[in-house]
Amino acid sequence: MRLSPAARSLGIVLLVLTALLGSAYAIARSLVPDGLRSGVTTSATGPHYGDQPPPSGETGTRPSRSGDPAGPRKDTGEPEIVDGIRTYGARSTTGTSTVALTFDDGPDPRYTPQVLAILRDFNVTATFCVVGENASNHPDLIQAIVADGHTLCNHTWNHDVTLGARSPDRIRADLLRTTEAIRAAAPDAPIAYYRQPGGAWTYPVVSVAQELGMIPLHWTVDPADWRVPGAGHIASTVTTGVEPGAVVLLHDAGGDRQGTVDALYRILPDLTSRFQVAALPPDPT
Template identity: 55%
Template sequence: MSRPWIAIAAVLGVGGIVAGSYLLVDAVADSRAPRQSTAAVAPTATGPVPPEPTPTVRAADPGDRAASDLVRRLGPEPGGPFGARITSGSAQVALTFDDGPDPRYTPQVLALLRRQQVRATFCVVGVNVRAHPELVRAIADDGHTLCNHSWSHDVRLGRRSPAAIMADLTRTNRAIQAAAPGVEIGYFRQPGGAWTRAVVAVAGRLGMTSLHWAVDPRDWTRPGSGTISRVVTSGVRPGSIVLLHDAGGDRRETVKALHPMMTSLRQRFSLSALPAGNGRSVTP
């Protein structure tokens, strides 16, 4: 440990060490941020937003791995990094799906949830919302909760200026509300879990609760459907928020894991979407 960190620990105690550790997540994410996607998303028009080159959504990359690995090793703070939520706030377990919507996997996930009569929370990426607004409407129509997951899955978003963060989150909210008019957007999830105080603060200004997680089977690494199901079912406790993905790469193993996973979980827990009205989404 370097001398500055020793000094911080001496002054702030354990709380300072934990807070300092989460700052390392930002540093790692900033140094290993994603470069470029391998899969482009077709652009479509969605309302009064300034024209710009269409970003792309990519599969998980080293920037995500570094942030995710460090968060996993440290474990979340009781209140979550920088106050981000890590529990549902009740005994109910919340399944969350990141990086969509995706035209191949999101409909399969929705069908499985419908069959099991389970509602979940979908953390959607703006460029995918713009490309597939019909899937956002399908998510909302099935009673699931929508969460802002940034415009283009920028792991470094929290390191940008408050104005840049505000523009990104606002643009994403507008796209979601254009696709599903009247929907409430009560949550924001920072890509890669690379939280900063700035991004939590801006999300709060827009009426969104910052949403972390408690159980992460790292399904984006494609460990196999059996491993995904086993990690989730063994790790879940009352109130757990589970991190899964319905886009951003090959999600066949996640889809395959869903049925046995939900069947097992429903024997012990109530599964529910996070309440959509938890926050008060504001679109300047």
């Protein structure tokens, strides 16, 4: 069968368009990270769901270095995006020029007393995001934290990174159990903040924390001291990354934290020479 010249021309045009569209798709696809193509990647803190919602309870990722978002949305729980991180409105800065040091995962009988002693030497207060199990096992350390004027933050019962993907009732029970353990040691100490392990924020966990009267607390600077990179790396990351209003993430438990302790001897002289460094207020209102 012979095609007319017009039919042959139309066929050539269609072949050219098909090839161009295929090339454009391939180029665009190559520019998108694997995690966004598949909908999920993994990180040191757990799952990171690109632009695709996970099957149950959307989780966040590693921390952001940007400023505080305006707050959680009031509608159906659409996430706040801070440098590509879904924080759902969790606070990322102090809201003032003051810099806040925060210590997660404790208290720990080896490292927490060292951290408290160094903070005392520099006349600096901080915020301790404590795990319920550790608070229950070491009530004396909770009392020591409060006695030195530091503030407390709920950090779940056993550092459950996936807590935000659970039902609101499960989230509420975990947070209440942790608060009860803290208050068993320090009945009158305010617990004004909640920090989700791994920064794996979801709308339900933010909502439940707020319902219980706690401010969801993210961070601005993360030296990844949980990787045990050494005191020098921890100190340089903090001192070069801190700006007014920064919330610094550190750890006083959960592994070998001697590098963090040693880094404080470099961090505190630098920060206190440039900023006011103090705990987040126990009564933010």
